[in-house]
Structure formats: structure tokens, C-alpha cells
Amino acid sequence: AQKVTQAQTEISVVEKEDVTLDCVYETRDTTYYLFWYKQPPSGELVFLIRRNSFDEQNEISGRYSWNFQKSTSSFNFTITASQVVDSAVYFCALSALGDYKLSFGAGTTVTVRA
Amino acid sequence: DSGVTQTPKHLITATGQRVTLRCSPRSGDLSVYWYQQSLDQGLQFLIQYYNGEERAKGNILERFSAQQFPDLHSELNLSSLELGDSALYFCASTEGSASHNEQFFGPGTRLTVL
Numbered sequence: 001a002q003k004v005t006q007a008q009t010e011i012s013v014v015e016k017e018d019v020t021l022d023c024v025y026e027t028r029d030t031t032y033y034l035f036w037y038k039q040p041p042s043g044e045l046v047f048l049i050r051r052n053s054f055d056e057q058n059e060i061s062g063r064y065s066w067n068f069q070k071s072t073s074s075f076n077f078t079i080t081a082s083q084v085v086d087s088a089v090y091f092c093a094l095s096a097l098g099d100y101k102l103s104f105g106a107g108t109t110v111t112v113r114a
Numbered sequence: 115d116s117g118v119t120q121t122p123k124h125l126i127t128a129t130g131q132r133v134t135l136r137c138s139p140r141s142g143d144l145s146v147y148w149y150q151q152s153l154d155q156g157l158q159f160l161i162q163y164y165n166g167e168e169r170a171k172g173n174i175l176e177r178f179s180a181q182q183f184p185d186l187h188s189e190l191n192l193s194s195l196e197l198g199d200s201a202l203y204f205c206a207s208t209e210g211s212a213s214h215n216e217q218f219f220g221p222g223t224r225l226t227v228l
Contacts, residue, residue, distance in 0.1 A: 033214040044116070045204060045219035052214075091157065095214040100170030101147065101159035102217060 002027045002094045006105035013082050014113050021077045021108045023092030029053075031097035034068065034075045039089040039107070048090075051075065082112045117141065118220035120205050126226045132193040135223045139186055139207030145169070146188040147208075147217060148180055152201035163188055164211040195227045 003026040013019050025034065036048040049059065051068050059066045063080045079086050089109050093102040117140035127133055139146050148160040150173075159172035163182035174180075177195075182188040192199060202224050206217040 035216075037219075042221075043202065043224075044221045045206075046116075047216055047218070050214075050216055095212075097214060098212070099214070100162050100211075101172055102149075103159075104157040106156050 002029075002032070002096055002099065002103040004092050004094050004103055004105035006090075006092055006108050008108045009106070010109045010111070012111045012113065015083060016081050017112075019079050019082050019086075019110060019112075021079075021090050021092075021110070023075045023077065023105060025073050025075065025092070025094045027094060027096055029096035029099075033095045033097075035093040035095070035102065036066065036075075036077050037091045037093060037104075039091065041088070045091070048077075079110070082110075084112050084114050086110060087112045116218040116220065118205060118207050118218050120203075120220035120223050122223060123221065124224050124226075126228065127195060128228055129195055129197060131195050131227075132191065133195065133225065135190040135192070135203050135205075135225070137188045137190070137205030137207075137220055139188070139205075140218055143207035143209050143218070144186065145208045145211050146182055146186070147206040148174075148188070148190050149204040149206065149219075150201045151204060151222070152198075155201075157204075160190070169211060192225070197227050200225055200227045 005024045038046045089107045092105040119138045144165045160174040162170040180190045202222045205220045208215040
């Protein structure tokens with residue numbers, strides 16, 4: 001069974017601060033995929049990134065960066081120089097090869113204050 | 115815009131009633147997934163269809179059923195509604211049958227059971 005833990009329920013920062021969201025996962029599969037989704041106040045789920053278990057390179061996309069460490073089963077997400085538009089709920093998710101679903105964490109609510 | 119459409123956007127109904135939620139996947143996508151997002155259960159996978167056939171089931175109640183039609187749109191039927199069924203219901207689609215492909219989510223249907 002797959003399990004994703006996002007221990008941080010809520011994070012509140014002031015604009016321009018960096019914020020790091022933690023994601024720890026559990027799986028017995030050797031091939032799996034990790035995802036981050038953003039859910040802004042409007043409610044839709046927006047795909048941010050997908051990473052497979054064989055690719056441990058960190059990734060940067062604009063102000064977003066991701067740190068994947070298999071040794072600690074973590075896939076953390078950092079927003080650099082946060083902006084008010086980053087306020088949303090962020091979900092980490094996991095899917096094993098051959099699985100038919102995404103297993104989501106509980107989500108972390110990020111509030112960026114001006 | 116993910117290309118996945120869901121109707122209606124909002125639905126308010128009474129306990130004991132039956133409702134149908136509709137989803138149209140992105141053009142070319144053969145898989146449709148249904149998820150339920152509630153405050154107490156988080157985001158949970160309900161069911162997946164691939165090219166008209168049921169592929170996987172998650173935590174879907176017996177009162178709920180779904181189908182995918184030849185034109186690939188899908189409907190989720192919820193019957194004998196209870197207060198606890200109030201939630202945001204998402205549909206997602208992928209081209210193939212594997213959930214590790216990027217799933218494109220629709221805007222969701224917010225169901226309120228009074």
C-alpha cells in the first residue's frame with residue numbers, strides 16, 4: 001500500500017519569504033512516481049511536477065524547486081520569494097507502477113500575507 | 115484550463131436523493147478517474163474507467179456507481195445521499211490506463227446534501 005504524509009497542516013509566511021513543504025512517502029514498490037498538485041482557492045487541482053523513482057535530480061522551475069531524496073523517502077517542495085498568488089493548498093501524491101490511482105497526502109495550506 | 119470539463123459546478127440536494135455528476139475528459143484521453151475530496155477524508159480515489167471498462171475501484175460506496183460511455187464521457191451516480199456525502203468530486207483524465215501518467219483534473223462538482 002502506498003502512503004503519503006504531509007506533516008505540516010498550515011504554513012503562514014510573509015511575502016518574499018521562502019517556504020518549504022515536506023512530503024514523506026511509503027511504498028514497497030521500486031518503481032513509483034511522485035507528484036505535487038496545487039489547489040488554489042478557486043478549487044481546481046493544478047499539476048506542478050511529476051518525478052519517477054529513478055530520477056533523483058533536483059528540479060527548479062522558476063520560483064519552485066523540488067528536492068527528492070530516496071534515502072529518506074522524501075520529496076520536498078520549496079517556493080522561493082513567495083507571493084500572495086502562491087496561497088493555496090498543496091498536495092503531494094504517489095503512484096506505483098501498475099497502480100491505478102494517485103494516493104494523496106492530506107495537503108498543506110500555504111497562506112502568503114502581503 | 116486542463117481540458118477536462120465537469121458539470122454541474124454546484125449541486126444542492128436533500129438526503130435520500132440521487133444525483134448524477136458528469137465528466138468529459140480531455141480530447142484523446144481514454145482514462146477517467148473519479149476522486150472525492152472531503153474535510154475528514156481528504157482526497158480519495160473512487161473509481162477508474164479506461165475506454166469504457168471499469169479498471170480499478172477505490173473507496174467507493176455501494177450507493178455510488180459510475181460508467182463511461184462510448185464517447186468517453188463519464189458519469190458518477192450517487193444515490194440514497196447522506197449528509198456525509200457532501201464533498202467536492204473531481205474527475206481526472208489521462209491518455210493511457212496507468213495512473214502514473216500526469217492526471218489532468220476538472221474543476222470539480224461541489225455537492226451539498228442538506
